[in-house]
Amino acid sequence: MIKKKICMVGAFGVGKTSLVARFVHSMYAEKYQTTVGVKIDKKVVQHPSGEVTLVLWDLAGEDAVTTVRPVHLKGASGYILVMDGLRRNTLAVAVDLHGRVSEALGTIPFVCVVNKADVRESWEVRQADLDELITRGWTVVETSAKTGTAVEELFHTLTDTMMRELHDDDSTADAVAG
């Protein structure tokens, strides 16, 4: 069985926790986030190459007083960058976090999530913003924690990317070895 460490990062109150709450196996209360700075959840994803266990590190939200601790990012194979469609400033935070995570971990698979898709008409974040992200090569998924839209797909997308990366590594190695 393959296991992967995944981090969930994003600005404070973007709904990281509620985004996954209905879709993951959870045993720790939210208070861990405010005390230890992280809460661990688990998600098992079915993948053509077998079951993949995602151990989700739901990191405390980013605001003036909470900063993502690099120590918690260590060893992650991928991450989910969450922003709130209703708050444009969360986009800036996400971009900043992306830079910081890349600095700490190098280029690793990630999926950018714009939450609260159920109220898309009220978004502050505009399509142009998202297009800009897509041109950067980001995978952007619009989800709704409320309706559950695209949450499962989110995990599958990330898993696929990570597994492809893993197999790419393997095939490169095979090619060179051959």
Add this chain to the structure above:
Amino acid sequence: MSTSPLRGLLQGDGLNGGSPGDYTRLRELLVGPEQSRLEELQRRLDDKQLRTEDLSQIVAEAIALRARRDHSLQKTLNPVIEEAVRLSVKRDPSFLANALYPVIGEAVRKSVAQALRGLVDSINQTLERRLSFEALQWRFEGWRTRRPFAEIVLARSLGYRVEQVFLIHRETGLLLQHVARADEVLDSDMVAGMLSAIQDFMRDSFKGKGGMKAVEMDDGLNLWAQHGPTTILAAVASGTPPPELHDLLQRTLERVEAECAPLLAPFQGDATAFATARPLLESCLLGRQAQGKRKRSRLFFVAFAATLMLAIGLVSFLIARSHRRWDRLVVQLRSEPGIVLTAADRSWGRYELVGLRDPLATDPDTLVRASGINPQKVTSRWEPYVSLDGKFALSREFETEQTALEQTVLRFPLNSATLSAEQLAKLDDIEVHIFKLQSDGARLGKKFVIELRGNTDPSGSEAKNDALSQMRAEIVSSTLVSRGVSPDMLRTVALGSRQPVQRASGAYLTELNRRVIFRVLTESKASQ
């Protein structure tokens, strides 16, 4: 229409009739550009400088690529690097020393601290265990089965139980393997993640550098962890685990790291392969809970200690008492007249007395018996001597007078109770002896009587002889009384011819038996 040189060549002379110059031209036309490129390549290959430049541009990527593929590059470089390091150290050891200084300092500090902590733990434990009956049993078992003591302690200790063991990948916090006694309701993947997160939290919050080794709860739940270079081995135990568990975890971790090294270096999240470590982890699920047992063993220990203390107290008391008795006896012997103690030794419950003893002095054995010391444990050697002590001079004078008196014999003619003048003269001496005995006896507090024993020779009838012997004794008695001797001190005895002198024979024998002799009977003898 222009004609190309090539067509000219083909149409004109044909291939068969062409000159060598034509061929060269043809070749130039056909492969001219490739030719020059080949020459350029050749030049680059021949030019060492250029080749080096080329290679320098790709060497880093090439090495990275190869290193990712397999380990042959490392193997190839290994001896080279070793040799380079060796040469570097040979040339200037301080360079490497300076480079390693921060690392070594830290490593040594860590190692010493760990060793000291282990030492303190083990001293504590040893002190706790030294006297317990259980520990003695375990030591015996260890000796019998040739197993290390620590192993037996872990296997036999009661009051703790390792419930679960986690093997966690250090960098990612992912669970590699998990073993537990019962079906766990908790999700071990998440627990492992949270454990890593808490470790990070501790390190981050309190600027620690190492790993969290132990978390202990009030209700006796413990989390003990050991940190390897790439993995963490954490055990959850209830009760009070013995410190040996730390060593066991450390050893297990070292084995896991060694056995799984090929899997750990390129860890990509595949935990399946770590099933091989399962038996090692299972070997850590030790201990058993024994409710109340511990309390009883403590009670037993207290009782044992109390008995021991009591026994020690009793033995000390007995030893002290026998010392006191011995000291008293020695003092008594030293002050006893007629006894000179020259040596008094005591060792391992045996006693020895050596000295001089006047025969008149109190028997030392009676003193020994009176002291309360077992006479069988006392060896004594007494050399006889004559004491000049006043008490003995008087006794000795009494004895001299007694002997003198008892050697005196008053003789009588045949069939007569009359003392001749010659025999009467002896009475003066006798009188002196008796007065001396009287005064000495009074001073010594000795009571005595003097028996006057009348004898006859064997001739004549027994009745007559008895009467005659009685008369002879009474004559002497009355004569002495007339000279001032107290009649209370004298007692007459008629022996007739029943106690004759044995040593003589014939007429002389007969003559010797006609006599009165004196016997001094001191109080004990007189009463018999």
